[in-house]
Every structure is written in C-alpha cells, then in structure tokens.
Amino acid sequence: MNQYYQHFLYPSTLFASKEPYMVKTILGSCVAICLWDPVVKAGGINHYMLPNWNGNDLASPKYGNIAIEKLLERLYALGCRKENLQAKIFGGGDLIAADRSAMLIGERNIRVARMILEEKKHSDSSLQYRWPKREENPLFYRYWGGKAQIH
Amino acid sequence: MTNLSDRQLLKELKDGLQERTKYEQEVNMLSQELQDVTKRFKESEALKSHFISNISNEIVNPFTSILGLSKSILQVEKNDWKKVVSMVALIHSEAFNLDFQLRNIFVAAKIEAGEVVPNIAKVNVRNIVQTIIESFSLVARKMGIDIEFNYNIEYGFGKNFYFKTDSEKLKLIMSNLLNNALKYSFKDSKVIITMTADEDSLNISVQDFGTGISEKNQKVIFERFKRLDSGINSINRGHGLGLSITKALLDVMGGHIEIASKKGEGSTFTVRIPEAKNVVEGFSGEGNDIFFDDDDEIF
Numbered sequence: 311m312n313q314y315y316q317h318f319l320y321p322s323t324l325f326a327s328k329e330p331y332m333v334k335t336i337l338g339s340c341v342a343i344c345l346w347d348p349v350v351k352a353g354g355i356n357h358y359m360l361p362n363w364n365g366n367d368l369a370s371p372k373y374g375n376i377a378i379e380k381l382l383e384r385l386y387a388l389g390c391r392k393e394n395l396q397a398k399i400f401g402g403g404d405l406i407a408a409d410r411s412a413m414l415i416g417e418r419n420i421r422v423a424r425m426i427l428e429e430k431k432h433s434d435s436s437l438q439y440r441w442p443k444r445e446e447n448p449l450f451y452r453y454w455g456g457k458a459q460i461h
Numbered sequence: 462m463t464n465l466s467d468r469q470l471l472k473e474l475k476d477g478l479q480e481r482t483k484y485e486q487e488v489n490m491l492s493q494e495l496q497d498v499t500k501r502f503k504e505s506e507a508l509k510s511h512f513i514s515n516i517s518n519e520i521v522n523p524f525t526s527i528l529g530l531s532k533s534i535l536q537v538e539k540n541d542w543k544k545v546v547s548m549v550a551l552i553h554s555e556a557f558n559l560d561f562q563l564r565n566i567f568v569a570a571k572i573e574a575g576e577v578v579p580n581i582a583k584v585n586v587r588n589i590v591q592t593i594i595e596s597f598s599l600v601a602r603k604m605g606i607d608i609e610f611n612y613n614i615e616y617g618f619g620k621n622f623y624f625k626t627d628s629e630k631l632k633l634i635m636s637n638l639l640n641n642a643l644k645y646s647f648k649d650s651k652v653i654i655t656m657t658a659d660e661d662s663l664n665i666s667v668q669d670f671g672t673g674i675s676e677k678n679q680k681v682i683f684e685r686f687k688r689l690d691s692g693i694n695s696i697n698r699g700h701g702l703g704l705s706i707t708k709a710l711l712d713v714m715g716g717h718i719e720i721a722s723k724k725g726e727g728s729t730f731t732v733r734i735p736e737a738k739n740v741v742e743g744f745s746g747e748g749n750d751i752f753f754d755d756d757d758e759i760f
Contacts, residue, residue, distance in 0.1 A: 365501025371575035
C-alpha cells in the first residue's frame with residue numbers, strides 16, 4: 311500500500327494538493343465535499359458549517375457557497391479541469407432531531423452542495439452523498455484516487 | 462390504463478395540483494434565498510471598495526510620516542538631540558499601528574482562505590495579557606488612560622496559570638479588544654481588563670468608559686468592514702476588521718464574545734474561551750492500512 315501524507319481538516323478550512331494525502335475530518339451537520347481529478351491526479355476537500363454566507367462575517371469557508379468556490383479555485387490553480395472533476399458529498403446529518411422543521415442545517419448544507427455542483431456540472435454520475443444520522447462520523451478521504459470512507 | 466371514475470380522476474388532479482403548489486412554493490423560497498444572497502454580495506462589494514480606499518490611507522499615511530520623520534532625524538544638528546526623542550516616539554507609534562493593522566489584514570485574508578487552524582499549546586495566559594498591555598502602554602500613556610489588570614485566578618502553579626489554547630490567536634483577540642477600548646475611550650480615563658477562569662474555560666473582559674455603543678449598533682459591529690463612524694470626518698482610524706476577526710478566531714477556538722454597553726457610559730467586551738482538549742496531532746503516520754479495511758464502505 312502506498313504511503314500517504316496525513317492531514318486533519320478543521321471546520322471552516324479547505325485542503326487541496328497534488329501529493330497523495332489521507333485527510334480526516336469529523337462531520338455532523340457540516341458538509342464536506344471531496345473533489346478529485348483523475349487526469350491531473352489532484353484533489354481537495356472542504357468542510358463547511360452553514361449553507362450560505364450571511365454577508366456580514368468574514369467571507370470564510372465556514373459557508374458553503376464560499377467554501378465550494380474557494381475549493382474549486384484552488385483545484386483550478388493546481389491545473390484541474392472542470393470537466394474532469396468528480397464530486398462526493400458527505401455529512402449533512404440532522405443532529406438536533408427536536409427542531410426538525412426549524413433549522414434543518416444539514417439538509418440545507420447538502421442542498422447548497424448539490425445546487426452549486428450541478429450548476430458547475432461537476433457532478434456527473436459520480437455524485438454520491440450520505441447522511442450520518444444524529445452522530446458525528448469521522449470521514450477519511452484518501453486523495454490518491456479520490457476514495458473516501460466513513461468510519 | 463385502467464378506467465378511472467370521475468371521483469378518482471378528480472382526486473388525482475387535486476393531488477397533482479397540490480404537488481405543483483408545493484414545488485412552486487419551494488421554487489419561490491429558493492429564488493427568495495438567491496435574491497437575498499445576491500443582495501448581500503452587492504452590499505459587501507460596496508463595503509469592500511470602501512475598505513480598499515480606507516486601507517490605502519491606513520498604510521500610506523503611516524509610511525509617509527515614518528519616512529518624513531526619519532529624514533528629519535537625519536538632518537538634526539547634534540546639539541538638538543532632544544528633538545530626536547519626540548520624533549522617534551512618533552515613528553514608533555506610527556510603525557506600531559501599521560504593524561497592528563497589517564497583522565489584522567493578513568489574518569483576515571488567511572481566515573477567508575480557510576487556512577486558520579487551532580494551534581494548541583499550554584499557554585501562560587497572564588503573561589500574554591501582560592505583554593499585550595505592555596505593547597499598548599505607549600498609546601495609553603499618550604491618551605492618559607490607565608490600564609488596570611485584575612487577575613482573578615487563584616489556582617495553578619504558583620503565580621502562573623497555564624491554559625491549553627492557541628496563544629497567537631489569543632494575542633490577536635486581546636490586541637483588538639484593547640485597541641478598541643483605547644480608541645473609543647475619552648482622555649484621562651481607564652480601561653479595566655479582568656481575567657477569571659472556571660473549570661474548563663477562560664473569561665477575559667475588557668471594560669472601557671468611553672463612547673459606548675447603542676443597542677442597535679451592538680448587532681452591527683461584528684460585521685466585516687463595518688465601522689460606526691466611517692464618515693470622512695471620523696477621528697478614529699481603523700479598517701473595521703478587528704471585531705469580525707475576533708469573532709472568526711473565537712469560532713476556531715470554540716469561544717464566544719458578548720457585549721454589554723450603554724451609549725455614553727462605555728462598553729464591556731467579554732470573551733469566553735473553552736480549554737482545548739488534548740489535541741491529537743493529526744493521526745499516526747504508520748499503519749495507514751487500518752483505515753481502509755475490506756469491510757469498510759468505500760465511496
């Protein structure tokens with residue numbers, strides 16, 4: 311088995327590289343989008359907490375619409391091509407079962423991911439997503455080959 | 462196709478209609494959301510351009526004074542050395558301010574790029590606050606403001622209390638709070654910094670007796686680039702990033718900030734930072750194999 315570098319991805323941050331990496335992150339209602347370009351062999355992942363930027367805070371990757379754009383920017387800078395990127399969406403669980411109707415953060419996080427990725431035509435058939443129910447699940451994302459795993 | 466009775470047909474149509482209304486509602490909701498986001502982007506863009514014109518002043522002016530002052534120092538006659546002291550003091554305060562502003566701008570850029578991660582160590586928090594107070598002491602003295610530091614932590618090793626947190630972020634948070642407190646204080650008043658700790662969190666409050674913030678404005682001050690007195694006649698300098706950076710850094714550290722303020726009577730900013738748990742530095746470099754077992758679901 312190949313040797314991988316390792317990286318722990320904190321919420322509101324992004325990571326992208328051409329080196330083979332194993333990235334670990336822990337998701338609840340947050341969403342992580344893993345992108346992988348099999349041609350250039352580079353990939354990246356983000357971890358955002360809320361769907362849309364409120365326009366007030368710093369425009370950080372805490373917000374989905376910003377985190378996705380910024381991750382794409384990074385990947386383009388690494389030479390990735392729009393048409394080659396494969397996307398996988400993880401997380402978006404609904405942690406607080408009690409106020410289902412009120413917030414639905416997880417669901418809204420997923421929706422933003424799908425909307426933006428579909429709009430950018432990154433999704434293809436490789437679009438997969440999954441919700442960990444009511445618990446925080448660590449996600450391991452292996453860069454090389456764009457494989458991801460929920461532990 | 463089976464034949465439907467009128468009643469069934471009616472029901473089907475009704476269901477279909479209801480479904481359509483539901484989708485319509487959803488589309489409306491989405492487009493509403495989209496409009497909101499676009500509006501915010503526009504507003505933010507306007508603020509950003511304001512910020513850029515603002516910031517070029519913030520950087521260019523101190524540099525001009527530093528250059529001018531150091532030039533005059535070079536030209537001073539030997540017996541006039543006393544003049545030099547005051548000019549050096551001015552150079553220092555300009556450079557200090559510049560350094561502080563630039564630090565904030567770079568951190569803001571880093572936060573927006575998603576590169577800010579907690580960097581936890583055992584930190585002598587008392588020491589940090591004292592260093593920050595020390596660094597602002599010249600500014601404070603010039604304004605005749607007394608900085609009082611109440612350190613109310615009894616336990617710990619002797620005089621020192623170690624707290625697991627991110628020292629660089631704490632420094633920047635404290636600098637911003639203290640800078641604001643001094644900026645909005647009246648001459649010859651005081652600023653009180655109080656530090657307490659309970660079982661698993663650290664509380665630091667910075668109190669000033671300056672202009673204060675009205676209730677309405679208390680909500681706005683954390684927004685980026687927003688300054689309450691951003692007119693051309695504003696006496697205070699700054700770029701309006703300080704508090705939004707503070708909030709974003711606290712986010713990373715899992716803490717939060719509160720304001721208590723009354724217009725004309727001053728304000729108190731209190732930050733509460735939970736103690737970091739023992740951080741696992743990533744995870745072990747060896748034994749990668751365990752992460753991809755055969756029975757694990759791989760996507």
